[in-house]
Amino acid sequence: MVSLTGKDILNGEQFTREEIDLIFTVADDFRDQLRDKPALNLMNGYVLAALFFEPSTRTRLSFETAMHRLSGNVIGFSSAESSSTAKGETLIDTIRTVDQYADIIAMRHPQIGSANEAASVANAPVLNGGDGAGQHPTQALLDLYTIRRERGDVNGTTIVLCGDLKNGRTVHAGVEVYKHFQYNLIMVSPEQLKMPADITSRLRGYGVHIRETTSLEDALAEGDVLYMTRIQKERFADPDEYERLKGSYILTREMVERIRPDLTILHPLPRVNEITSDVDSLSTAAYFRQVRNGVFIRMALIALIMGKV
Amino acid sequence: MVSLTGKDILNGEQFTREEIDLIFTVADDFRDQLRDKPALNLMNGYVLAALFFEPSTRTRLSFETAMHRLSGNVIGFSSAESSSTAKGETLIDTIRTVDQYADIIAMRHPQIGSANEAASVANAPVLNGGDGAGQHPTQALLDLYTIRRERGDVNGTTIVLCGDLKNGRTVHAGVEVYKHFQYNLIMVSPEQLKMPADITSRLRGYGVHIRETTSLEDALAEGDVLYMTRIQKERFADPDEYERLKGSYILTREMVERIRPDLTILHPLPRVNEITSDVDSLSTAAYFRQVRNGVFIRMALIALIMGKV
Amino acid sequence: MVSLTGKDILNGEQFTREEIDLIFTVADDFRDQLRDKPALNLMNGYVLAALFFEPSTRTRLSFETAMHRLSGNVIGFSSAESSSTAKGETLIDTIRTVDQYADIIAMRHPQIGSANEAASVANAPVLNGGDGAGQHPTQALLDLYTIRRERGDVNGTTIVLCGDLKNGRTVHAGVEVYKHFQYNLIMVSPEQLKMPADITSRLRGYGVHIRETTSLEDALAEGDVLYMTRIQKERFADPDEYERLKGSYILTREMVERIRPDLTILHPLPRVNEITSDVDSLSTAAYFRQVRNGVFIRMALIALIMGKV
Numbered sequence: 068m069v070s071l072t073g074k075d076i077l078n079g080e081q082f083t084r085e086e087i088d089l090i091f092t093v094a095d096d097f098r099d100q101l102r103d104k105p106a107l108n109l110m111n112g113y114v115l116a117a118l119f120f121e122p123s124t125r126t127r128l129s130f131e132t133a134m135h136r137l138s139g140n141v142i143g144f145s146s147a148e149s150s151s152t153a154k155g156e157t158l159i160d161t162i163r164t165v166d167q168y169a170d171i172i173a174m175r176h177p178q179i180g181s182a183n184e185a186a187s188v189a190n191a192p193v194l195n196g197g198d199g200a201g202q203h204p205t206q207a208l209l210d211l212y213t214i215r216r217e218r219g220d221v222n223g224t225t226i227v228l229c230g231d232l233k234n235g236r237t238v239h240a241g242v243e244v245y246k247h248f249q250y251n252l253i254m255v256s257p258e259q260l261k262m263p264a265d266i267t268s269r270l271r272g273y274g275v276h277i278r279e280t281t282s283l284e285d286a287l288a289e290g291d292v293l294y295m296t297r298i299q300k301e302r303f304a305d306p307d308e309y310e311r312l313k314g315s316y317i318l319t320r321e322m323v324e325r326i327r328p329d330l331t332i333l334h335p336l337p338r339v340n341e342i343t344s345d346v347d348s349l350s351t352a353a354y355f356r357q358v359r360n361g362v363f364i365r366m367a368l369i370a371l372i373m374g375k376v
Numbered sequence: 377m378v379s380l381t382g383k384d385i386l387n388g389e390q391f392t393r394e395e396i397d398l399i400f401t402v403a404d405d406f407r408d409q410l411r412d413k414p415a416l417n418l419m420n421g422y423v424l425a426a427l428f429f430e431p432s433t434r435t436r437l438s439f440e441t442a443m444h445r446l447s448g449n450v451i452g453f454s455s456a457e458s459s460s461t462a463k464g465e466t467l468i469d470t471i472r473t474v475d476q477y478a479d480i481i482a483m484r485h486p487q488i489g490s491a492n493e494a495a496s497v498a499n500a501p502v503l504n505g506g507d508g509a510g511q512h513p514t515q516a517l518l519d520l521y522t523i524r525r526e527r528g529d530v531n532g533t534t535i536v537l538c539g540d541l542k543n544g545r546t547v548h549a550g551v552e553v554y555k556h557f558q559y560n561l562i563m564v565s566p567e568q569l570k571m572p573a574d575i576t577s578r579l580r581g582y583g584v585h586i587r588e589t590t591s592l593e594d595a596l597a598e599g600d601v602l603y604m605t606r607i608q609k610e611r612f613a614d615p616d617e618y619e620r621l622k623g624s625y626i627l628t629r630e631m632v633e634r635i636r637p638d639l640t641i642l643h644p645l646p647r648v649n650e651i652t653s654d655v656d657s658l659s660t661a662a663y664f665r666q667v668r669n670g671v672f673i674r675m676a677l678i679a680l681i682m683g684k685v
Numbered sequence: 686m687v688s689l690t691g692k693d694i695l696n697g698e699q700f701t702r703e704e705i706d707l708i709f710t711v712a713d714d715f716r717d718q719l720r721d722k723p724a725l726n727l728m729n730g731y732v733l734a735a736l737f738f739e740p741s742t743r744t745r746l747s748f749e750t751a752m753h754r755l756s757g758n759v760i761g762f763s764s765a766e767s768s769s770t771a772k773g774e775t776l777i778d779t780i781r782t783v784d785q786y787a788d789i790i791a792m793r794h795p796q797i798g799s800a801n802e803a804a805s806v807a808n809a810p811v812l813n814g815g816d817g818a819g820q821h822p823t824q825a826l827l828d829l830y831t832i833r834r835e836r837g838d839v840n841g842t843t844i845v846l847c848g849d850l851k852n853g854r855t856v857h858a859g860v861e862v863y864k865h866f867q868y869n870l871i872m873v874s875p876e877q878l879k880m881p882a883d884i885t886s887r888l889r890g891y892g893v894h895i896r897e898t899t900s901l902e903d904a905l906a907e908g909d910v911l912y913m914t915r916i917q918k919e920r921f922a923d924p925d926e927y928e929r930l931k932g933s934y935i936l937t938r939e940m941v942e943r944i945r946p947d948l949t950i951l952h953p954l955p956r957v958n959e960i961t962s963d964v965d966s967l968s969t970a971a972y973f974r975q976v977r978n979g980v981f982i983r984m985a986l987i988a989l990i991m992g993k994v
């Protein structure tokens with residue numbers, strides 16, 4: 068019997084296919100239930116700590132909304148400056164402290180491995196909401212869930228990954244979540260921001276057919292799903308290199324209509340300029356539905372981890 | 377039948393006299409009900425997003441308190457730095473994202489027109505909590521409500537507006553809310569901070585008898601209500617001009633007692649030095665009651681907009 | 686009949702022995718009740734304002750958790766920058782404003798006497814969560830509570846106070862809370878950071894046997910409880926002096942095992958380097974249990990003050 072009770076959510080690798088199916092089934096069920104009422108009575112009286120050592124609108128508010136839609140409470144902070152980190156406290160001490168308060172912890176932190184470090188000392192389950200250029204497993208799950216909802220199935224699709232594939236944690240976490248499915252991958256990036264070779268070879272090991280290119284238009288001609296990502300300013304040591312690369316790929320409505328009108332378009336957001344706003348009104352532009360899916364996925368994870376389903 | 381269900385609250389112009397009366401009636405009713413209990417069970421499970429791109433104690437906490445006193449939940453942020461704006465996200469994308477989370481959105485933003493822009497893309501109703509030097513309609517409503525409560529009626533009163541009438545969004549939003557009433561207006565400001573001519577002529581068009589002066593003492597002799605405002609540092613490009621003007625008008629207890637002992641004194645707060653603290657204990661100093669009225673007005677607006685009354 | 690209903694919690698001096706016993710009894714009772722459920726239904730619909738003019742993870746989240754575990758709601762801010770203080774508002778005006786919103790106020794502020802100032806104008810009870818180098822009475826209570834729980838009794842123990850005894854508000858608040866008990870005190874600090882003479886003489890007046898030393902090892906040989914404190918960077922005008930003194934006392938596991946293996950170790954946290962991390966796994970290292978005790982103490986205080994017990 069598959070169960071997530073008491074588990075941490077740290078990376079994309081940890082999930083079995085059965086666990087993914089369970090999470091998606093619960094997410095679908097919660098979505099249905101929320102058509103008739105604003106919240107479910109599953110986590111009344113429980114406390115989620117949302118510890119965001121880096122700014123984030125989307126992920127932080129998504130976790131908080133998920134907890135509220137389960138009737139739970141939220142404590143936390145939205146920047147390292149508002150926390151005792153400013154007084155020189157280590158991550159581990161902050162986590163051990165919050166562990167005395169909360170039943171479950173969601174966190175984002177700039178350092179790779181920080182969520183694992185937190186999970187190693189916390190009694191409360193830890194949900195990794197992004198650890199620097201490392202992992203972002205709840206995002207990977209909601210992305211996969213969105214493809215499944217938009218296209219019916221992940222199997223058999225051709226997914227175009229575009230943007231900063233070197234630093235994108237969403238993309239790295241995704242690789243391991245998607246390994247349970249059969250799909251083709253076209254990776255589009257500037258030479259300097261290519262997917263790390265070890266990840267590419269791992270993907271090939273999972274039987275994924277991969278093509279690498281620097282041309283977005285070429286890739287779109289064959290793609291079913293475009294997963295666009297932002298060139299992340301905060302990952303560049305050299306501001307000049309960021310300036311050179313940030314405009315590398317820009318998806319316009321004209322491109323979609325000309326090359327692939329039924330292209331399903333995803334983006335983890337925030338975007339800067341890599342998808343023009345005239346794309347937003349296309350019925351296949353799924354990135355805001357993707358945001359909403361994140362709430363259901365995180366509700367499912369919280370409820371499953373806390374043994375409330 | 378008057379209804380506010382599903383409406384945005386964007387500016388002072390939008391209200392009919394019937395809507396204003398409805399809001400005030402509901403606010404009075406909520407006030408009565410809260411004498412016996414800390415909260416009403418009207419918004420259980422619902423989520424308000426409080427998006428404050430500019431710092432604010434009063435307005436943000438007022439909206440949050442209003443939502444809690446209706447048994448609802450709150451998500452949000454209290455500065456642009458804690459949001460994805462820091463990563464270059466547009467206001468519209470932030471709103472579209474939060475729209476996937478919240479049932480209703482309250483926001484403050486430094487740019488004029490930002491709340492309208494937000495409302496144009498959000499499915500959730502948007503409450504404008506201040507858009508730069510633009511509008512601040514919930515403040516205008518609570519000001520009017522306070523005058524009605526303090527003096528019994530707005531009709532027939534002489535209101536003295538004093539301070540920065542050029543940049544004060546509270547004042548500008550107020551003009552359109554007050555048009556449904558018959559009152560006299562005395563406007564007191566330095567020459568550089570006079571009410572814009574277009575607003576003055578609109579006021580005259582509504583039949584308001586207006587007198588402009590640079591002398592607060594002259595105005596007080598005739599006034600029933602003083603609406604004092606702060607010279608807002610953050611609206612000045614030139615810090616020297618701010619320094620020159622900030623001490624232009626200072627209300628003291630001595631002035632009130634000498635000129636107009638039954639003067640009703642309002643202020644949208646925060647104040648810097650424009651009302652001395654010895655005024656606070658006068659029974660007609662109404663600015664902290666005004667703050668409390670804001671909670672009832674915002675409760676009424678939230679409940680009416682969400683169709684819970 | 687002892688009652689705390691409607692009282693402010695401002696300093697360590699205010700408590701009678703009977704009040705301390707009542708708070709501890711209620712804290713013990715809440716702890717027991719929370720073994721079976723995540724929260725108690727005592728403060729439903731009530732609003733706590735957590736006003737933190739200085740950053741704090743521990744104290745702010747502790748108050749917020751306490752309120753949530755009583756089923757109440759929280760509003761507030763976590764830094765002066767997010768409040769109207771940035772617009773030049775006085776503390777008193779901010780408090781008077783929040784007083785219109787909240788049923789109870791917890792606050793931290795950098796200035797000594799700020800909580801008293803707040804309490805003098807607020808109708809809502811005020812809980813002092815630290816006023817600069819002044820007082821921190823809820824911390825003093827939770828420290829005492831922790832010693833009682835860890836050692837069975839405070840009477841008869843020898844407590845070693847170590848670190849910055851000059852500026853440590855925790856320590857100063859503690860003196861007056863501990864006066865109801867009979868214990869020995871060994872004070873360990875650099876010459877520059879000694880306990881102020883007036884406090885030492887007050888302690889002697891309460892019958893406390895005091896020894897002052899600059900050697901931590903000497904003190905440990907006689908101590909039952911070590912109360913370690915951080916040399917607080919933010920209390921030093923001269924950064925060089927901070928650098929000179931910050932490494933004065935460092936407790937290691939080797940020291941504990943060699944000198945006093947059954948030493949109960951407390952720390953108000955955050956720590957920087959004054960207790961090495963290998964101490965954490967000692968069964969007598971009580972500082973994270975101390976954090977958890979803080980939630981029960983604050984729950985007890987809130988419920989007692991609000992007349993809910």
